[in-house]
Amino acid sequence: MEPSLTNNQKIVLEALEDSEQPLGAYSILFNIEKKGIKSPQQVYRALDKLIEIGAVHKIESLNSYIACKHKDCKARESTSFLICQECQKVYEVLESDLSDKFIKLSQESNFKYFTHNLEIFGICDLCN
Ligand SMILES: [Zn+2]
Ligand SMILES: [Zn+2]
16 A cells, blocks of 8 residues: 655655655755755655655665665665765665574674665776
8 A cells, every 4th residue: 555645745855756866954955945845844744754755765874865766665764785986876675584584693793683684885996
């Protein structure tokens, strides 16, 4: 079932879907000001909801956001990205057993695993 989005959430999601690169909140705002969204708070509120439903992911180290290209993405809490240092493109990695590996790794240090945000830096196929 498609979660129903508010108008603002749709506008923010479309701005991210149209972008080749991850966008920061202020770049998003700049892109959609014409559509009636005027404040960063409106953008952040929409982003919070979009992240919650898995439609958008945050790239922590870049402090920016991308639209998820995968249907039924499970990455609501944990995310894994390949980040190209040449073109700044970000590719989401669909993980199968990464969480299991990190749970094991954490247990070895008597640590209780919750989530992870993995960012792998390198060069993408197009820039190689
Ligand atoms: Zn995703
Ligand atoms: Zn690249």
